[in-house]
Amino acid sequence: MNLYDKTAHELHDMLINKQVTSVEITKSVIERADKTEQILNCYLERTNEDALKTAKKVDEKIAKGKNISPLEGLPCAIKDNICTDGVKTTCASKMLENFVPFYDAYVVSKIKDENSPILGKLNMDEFAMGSSTENSYFKTTKNPYNTACSPGGSSGGSAAAVSAGSAVFSLGSDSGGSLRQPASFCGIVGIKPTYGLVSRFGCVGFASSLDQIGPLTKDVRDGALALNAIAGYDANDSTSANMEKADYTAALTKGVAGMKIAVISDYMQEGINEQVKKAVLAAVEVLSSLGAELSECAIPSAKYALAAYHIISAAEVSSNLARFDGVRYGYRSGSYNDITEMLENTRAEGFGDEVKRRIIAGTFALSAKNFKNYFEKAQKVRTVIRNDFDKALGQADILIAPTSMTTAFALGEKNDNPTKMHESDFCTCGVNMAGLPALSLPCGFDKDGLPIGLQIIGKAFDESKLLTAAYAFEQSADFHKMRAIIKNEAGEDI
Amino acid sequence: MKITAKEAEHAAKLAHIKIDSKQSEKLICELEVIARYADMLKDVDTSGVEPTFHGIVLQNVLRKDVVTNNYNRDDLLKNAPDSHDGCFVVPTVVE
Numbered sequence: 112m113n114l115y116d117k118t119a120h121e122l123h124d125m126l127i128n129k130q131v132t133s134v135e136i137t138k139s140v141i142e143r144a145d146k147t148e149q150i151l152n153c154y155l156e157r158t159n160e161d162a163l164k165t166a167k168k169v170d171e172k173i174a175k176g177k178n179i180s181p182l183e184g185l186p187c188a189i190k191d192n193i194c195t196d197g198v199k200t201t202c203a204s205k206m207l208e209n210f211v212p213f214y215d216a217y218v219v220s221k222i223k224d225e226n227s228p229i230l231g232k233l234n235m236d237e238f239a240m241g242s243s244t245e246n247s248y249f250k251t252t253k254n255p256y257n258t259a260c261s262p263g264g265s266s267g268g269s270a271a272a273v274s275a276g277s278a279v280f281s282l283g284s285d286s287g288g289s290l291r292q293p294a295s296f297c298g299i300v301g302i303k304p305t306y307g308l309v310s311r312f313g314c315v316g317f318a319s320s321l322d323q324i325g326p327l328t329k330d331v332r333d334g335a336l337a338l339n340a341i342a343g344y345d346a347n348d349s350t351s352a353n354m355e356k357a358d359y360t361a362a363l364t365k366g367v368a369g370m371k372i373a374v375i376s377d378y379m380q381e382g383i384n385e386q387v388k389k390a391v392l393a394a395v396e397v398l399s400s401l402g403a404e405l406s407e408c409a410i411p412s413a414k415y416a417l418a419a420y421h422i423i424s425a426a427e428v429s430s431n432l433a434r435f436d437g438v439r440y441g442y443r444s445g446s447y448n449d450i451t452e453m454l455e456n457t458r459a460e461g462f463g464d465e466v467k468r469r470i471i472a473g474t475f476a477l478s479a480k481n482f483k484n485y486f487e488k489a490q491k492v493r494t495v496i497r498n499d500f501d502k503a504l505g506q507a508d509i510l511i512a513p514t515s516m517t518t519a520f521a522l523g524e525k526n527d528n529p530t531k532m533h534e535s536d537f538c539t540c541g542v543n544m545a546g547l548p549a550l551s552l553p554c555g556f557d558k559d560g561l562p563i564g565l566q567i568i569g570k571a572f573d574e575s576k577l578l579t580a581a582y583a584f585e586q587s588a589d590f591h592k593m594r595a596i597i598k599n600e601a602g603e604d605i
Numbered sequence: 606m607k608i609t610a611k612e613a614e615h616a617a618k619l620a621h622i623k624i625d626s627k628q629s630e631k632l633i634c635e636l637e638v639i640a641r642y643a644d645m646l647k648d649v650d651t652s653g654v655e656p657t658f659h660g661i662v663l664q665n666v667l668r669k670d671v672v673t674n675n676y677n678r679d680d681l682l683k684n685a686p687d688s689h690d691g692c693f694v695v696p697t698v699v700e
Contacts, residue, residue: 305661418642490656546660
């Protein structure tokens with residue numbers, strides 16, 4: 112197995128046993144990315160030299176006999192809506208094409224504290240709006256398992272890079288499924304933490320009451336390690352939860368004997384791909400054979416979650432993105448006669464179509480005439496959704512659903528149909544509305560060889576239980592050991 | 606629910622985004638999607654239900670009233686499209 116195919120914990124063991132150096136690992140991943148980037152387009156900016164500098168520092172530390180932390184010396188990459196000091200952070204938008212932050216997001220400072228070499232910034236849907244990474248202003252990322260397919264979105268670059276071996280792990284963000292759905296499409300693990308567990312300081316806001324940053328990794332143990340690194344209280348985020356730091360790796364081997372697991376029937380009905388359904392039910396059977404107590408539960412409001420989600424997120428978008436006015440940072444139009452025209456032209460030229468439509472839709476939903484029936488109603492429905500999840504989680508420790516009703520769809524397939532694209536978030540967005548933690552991990556492949564994702568949902572701040580169940584399932588199967596075989600244009604494996 | 610071009614243009618105006626007639630058509634479709642979503646929500650009984658504005662219950666998170674910003678003015682201005690004498694430059698706002 113190549114170094115770039117290995118998990119973080121495998122590489123850490125090799126580092127401390129002096130079987131390999133961080134520079135060797137980092138070079139292996141950089142060379143892998145040199146090849147895969149010609150096909151997949153995961154990166155918007157690469158910072159290889161900085162990464163190698165960090166790797167060298169870690170090797171010197173190891174040579175001196177010092178202990179290293181679990182992610183130390185293991186190269187990662189960051190979604191491009193998360194600010195990196197001195198490195199462009201574009202949100203895949205023309206609006207921020209030349210924006211260079213002068214501070215690190217909280218999570219980036221945590222990754223730097225770990226001495227994890229940062230390889231660069233990853234592609235996404237513009238301002239995280241989309242489910243396919245096709246809305247990037249710069250490039251379209253492809254799925255490592257089939258380059259004619261989408262890697263999912265909006266964290267498509269983050270998922271495809273880890274799946275392809277061009278980063279050991281990555282950070283993404285999830286407002287309605289933006290990290291779990293790409294993880295599912297690319298056959299890796301993605302964790303959407305409880306709202307408030309991970310600071311959003313330095314993450315360019317999309318829908319502030321829904322956004323969370325989380326890790327994308329090759330297996331569940333790596334997910335726990337990365338979550339350990341980025342979780343924690345941060346006074347710079349007023350929605351950060353002030354609580355004791357947990358060690359998520361402690362939960363991994365606890366086992367699921369006696370754990371109460373409920374399958375959400377509303378996510379297993381009409382519209383679900385039969386192969387996805389079969390794989391999810393097979394995973395549930397595995398958990399049952401390991402001693403978990405199975406039941407079914409209902410989230411009756413599930414069918415309204417998408418509608419409420421899109422109204423609320425559009426409203427928050429319209430208010431969050433009002434800051435892009437061509438004055439303090441970002442693009443400014445070259446043609447205007449007065450301040451109003453400067454604003455209108457700047458925003459017309461700087462934002463892509465999807466972003467503009469969502470801002471205007473949100474403005475429409477918040478306008479005096481519509482506020483009550485759109486925004487306020489959606490927020491009340493949000494309470495109903497939250498109550499449904501609370502009720503289901505009152506009877507069970509964790510809930511099970513598919514991450515996505517389908518496997519990866521073809522690039523271009525849903526581009527002209529916003530409703531169809533929105534439906535990609537059907538199984539995931541309710542979790543964001545309720546602020547709960549959820550995780551996606553691979554549970555099989557469809558007949559075309561595309562990965563299927565299992566979603567595990569838990570109580571607020573009970574990430575440990577998600578990890579216990581995920582690890583138990585993962586270790587009883589081999590899906591996490593699968594690696595995508597990427598083919599070049601000539602059809603050769605790279 | 607039908608959305609008129611006038612309504613779409615009004616919303617775009619409020620959002621400070623210039624749109625042309627071709628974009629206006631696509632925008633109407635998008636607004637109709639949002640309107641359909643709002644229609645769907647009418648089926649949910651929310652009488653006596655309070656709205657939820659955030660993922661977790663947090664209220665009035667306050668900090669001590671001390672200055673903590675330590676960003677440098679030159680750094681802040683580096684990303685500005687236009688600046689002069691340490692200030693952002695904008696077109697004349699008041700005559």
